[in-house]
Amino acid sequence: MAPQTQIREVIVIGGGMGALTAALYTARASLKPLVVSGKGLDQLSLTSEVENYPGFANGIMGPELVKNAKEQAKRFGAEFVGEDVIGIKSAKGGFEVSTLKNNFLGRTIIIATGASARKLGIPGEEKFFGKGVSTCAVCDAALFKDKATVVVGGGDSAMEESLALSKFAKNVTIVHRKNEFRASTIMQDRVLQLKDKISVIWDTEVIEVFGDRFVKGVRIRNLKKGSVSELSADGMFLAIGHIPNTLFLKGFIDLDDAGYIKVAGVKTSVDGVFAAGDVMDPRYRQAVTSAGTGCMAALEAEWWVERMKAGGKF
Numbered sequence: 001m002a003p004q005t006q007i008r009e010v011i012v013i014g015g016g017m018g019a020l021t022a023a024l025y026t027a028r029a030s031l032k033p034l035v036v037s038g039k040g041l042d043q044l045s046l047t048s049e050v051e052n053y054p055g056f057a058n059g060i061m062g063p064e065l066v067k068n069a070k071e072q073a074k075r076f077g078a079e080f081v082g083e084d085v086i087g088i089k090s091a092k093g094g095f096e097v098s099t100l101k102n103n104f105l106g107r108t109i110i111i112a113t114g115a116s117a118r119k120l121g122i123p124g125e126e127k128f129f130g131k132g133v134s135t136c137a138v139c140d141a142a143l144f145k146d147k148a149t150v151v152v153g154g155g156d157s158a159m160e161e162s163l164a165l166s167k168f169a170k171n172v173t174i175v176h177r178k179n180e181f182r183a184s185t186i187m188q189d190r191v192l193q194l195k196d197k198i199s200v201i202w203d204t205e206v207i208e209v210f211g212d213r214f215v216k217g218v219r220i221r222n223l224k225k226g227s228v229s230e231l232s233a234d235g236m237f238l239a240i241g242h243i244p245n246t247l248f249l250k251g252f253i254d255l256d257d258a259g260y261i262k263v264a265g266v267k268t269s270v271d272g273v274f275a276a277g278d279v280m281d282p283r284y285r286q287a288v289t290s291a292g293t294g295c296m297a298a299l300e301a302e303w304w305v306e307r308m309k310a311g312g313k314f
Helices: 017-026 062-075 137-144 154-167 187-191 289-309
Strands: 005-011 035-037 079-081 085-091 094-099 103-111 115-117 149-152 171-175 198-201 202-211 213-223 228-232 234-236 242-244 274-275
Touching: 005 017, 005 094, 005 289, 017 035, 017 062, 017 103, 017 137, 017 289, 062 079, 079 149, 103 289, 115 149, 137 154, 137 228, 154 171, 154 187, 154 234, 171 202, 187 198
Parallel strands: 005 035, 005 103, 035 079, 103 274, 149 171, 149 234, 171 198
Antiparallel strands: 085 094, 094 103, 115 242, 202 213, 213 228
16 A cells, blocks of 8 residues: 555654653644554553552552543544554655555654563463553552562562562562572572562462452462462462564664664664653653653654754755
């Protein structure tokens, strides 16, 4: 399909807080952004109650926060298309963004496609996601005050999740497939010294999550003995890594070894293309940091368009 003849000042790719903040800022700057938000749900829309986003003293549900941000951007003129981007390439006057149905032209691009948490693919995992199954202890730890929790993983992320939970939960049980952690020594030491709050089950995998309305426990299997048992828990936290949603960017932009977009601030390796949120942030992965970088990317995009027009490039 040939590119659409209308060229947009800004195309934002993504549907989470990074993308929505970028859409809001560029819309208020009268750039009339097109937001290609994708068909799937962003991480925040899969979260239940959000208590650490500034401005909501009593918390807010993740889907409601996303809905409000989208409506706010639309109020100022942002246009949304629920299609998945399959590729980007340079084109005359800017860039061509392709989906299965359309090709869109934009002078500048903001990529905020996020990162998806790795999952185990076990029974009950999807059913109880947001109902006891979580991928972010920093986000949800306070919801598990005086409750029993399980953390799956053995790297630095698993140690960080366990430490965050230990401040609230009654107890934390780390379930790890091997007989030693792959986390840094300092992180292991911090966890293992909290024996009164954190315990470890080695050489074991979680094979099922069960409950009624919410998680009640997990079924685990010892990988050496093959024995299966149950572990009571009110929550299970997955800490087995994230996968940045950048497959469509290979060959177009510089990515690191893990697939995250390489940035200097929010600037990518391609002039006129900016990135925001978890797609360029393997460390913090918070809604508020995504919003912050979304703001930064929007301002950079606005200034870039202004410079190009002033220099006669557009």
